Amino acid sequence: MAWGGRPVLVVSRLDDATADEVITELNRRRVPVVRLDPGDFPAAVTVNATFGGFGSAGTLVTETRTVDLDGVRSVYWRRPTPYTADLAMSEQTARWAVEEARYGLGGTLAALPGAHYVNHPWRNRDAEFKPAQLATAARCGLTVPATLITNDPDKARVFALAHRPVLYKPFRQTEYTDAGGRALTVWIEDVDPEQIDDRVRHTAHLFQRRVPKTADIRLTAVGEHLFAVRIDGSPGVDWRRHYDSLTYTPVRVPSEVAKGVRAYLDAFGLVFGAFDFGLDPDGRWHWYECNPNGQWAWFPDHITSPITAALADQLQYGGNA
Incomplete structure (x- = not known):
């Protein structure tokens, strides 16, 4: 050709x-x-x-x-x-x-x-804001853990006591370096109510109830195609810190989750989205976030190949893919 x-x-x-x-x-x-x-x-x-x-x-x-x-x-x-x-x-x-x-x-x-x-870059920008993500996911029928955004340490402690165990999550992966210029990452971490002090007043913080999960799920959406992968083996709350320990298994997407994901993409005008969920012991999917420009190329070839093909179809054939 x-x-x-x-x-x-x-x-x-x-x-x-x-x-x-x-x-x-x-x-x-x-x-x-x-x-x-x-x-x-x-x-x-x-x-x-x-x-x-x-x-x-x-x-x-x-x-x-x-x-x-x-x-x-x-x-x-x-x-x-x-x-x-x-x-x-x-x-x-x-x-x-x-x-x-x-x-x-x-x-x-x-x-x-x-x-x-x-x-579209402006759709990516709009969809990167966590508060908008949380509100939209709930409105689309996805199960969203109890979440508080605050700079009030008293409210944060009350929330942490009421919903413990609770996690702290950064709003985005902003570049951060130490005094020596070494790149650092702010990870998702467990938070005890006793750890919360007046430093919370310095900026906005996101606290969220920790889901009693049995596994994580990454769902990559490309147009009408949904590729869900169960992630097992993470010894901590943030699986991105433990790539060497992880195993990946493609799984079917429940119909109610698929409906919510498609409504979410439509709400933001997205063609692509990388969704993170926690799977609880009852098999329920708890929505965490959607990265409108998330990574997927670290998966094994049998998982990346269909995602690659779906993206290439979108780019080759446009909205008709």
Whole structure:
């Protein structure tokens, strides 16, 4: 089969194994792919976008490819690096230039005419806020553990006593380093009421009743396809800390969960979502969160292959997949 047709634009950093899986599959299908990291702008990326009564047009130019803005078939929005500015600029000028790039190039990438987005970056942004996730999941009929968001230590202690055992969860995985520049991760942790003190006042905290789970479940949704995997073997509350101990088993999705997941995706306008659940001894699925741009490429091949194919279908065939 010859290469040809409208290209797929993959927006991500170079070291993205998840994007690599999908690109490899698209290459196997002879679907043209252009990879772009907005963090390379303006040093290695040039944008020329025109707008008017005729619509919008123009080009994106990388070090190796040129793509017509009105010719992009679909966009796989993954994990681009942050926008940057010339190091010679003053701090204030650099900050201004970065924001101009975000709204100029970023706005252009979010407005490609006729392109199918997986997911649209603004839908990803909207769906990243935990309070909105919690409210939407409950409204969609998913089982949500009792949760408190607060900066009031007294309310936090009352909640922890009423719902113990209780977990602390960060709102997002914000980059954090120690004094030596070493990257740190803020994990999900158990919280005793006695641990809660006035430091809670410094910012918003999320406390949640710990589900008496027998296993974790990661459900990856791609369009109408739902891929659920039971995760066993985690010795702690956060299975992401124990990859070497885990086993994975594909499982069927209960109809009521499938209905809630699809309603959730529709509510946020998402094509893709990585949902986390806890499975209790009665077989009930308790919703934890949905990462609108979650990882899945660490699974064994027999699990990743159908997810890769479903994503490639979305990007190759658009909303008709």
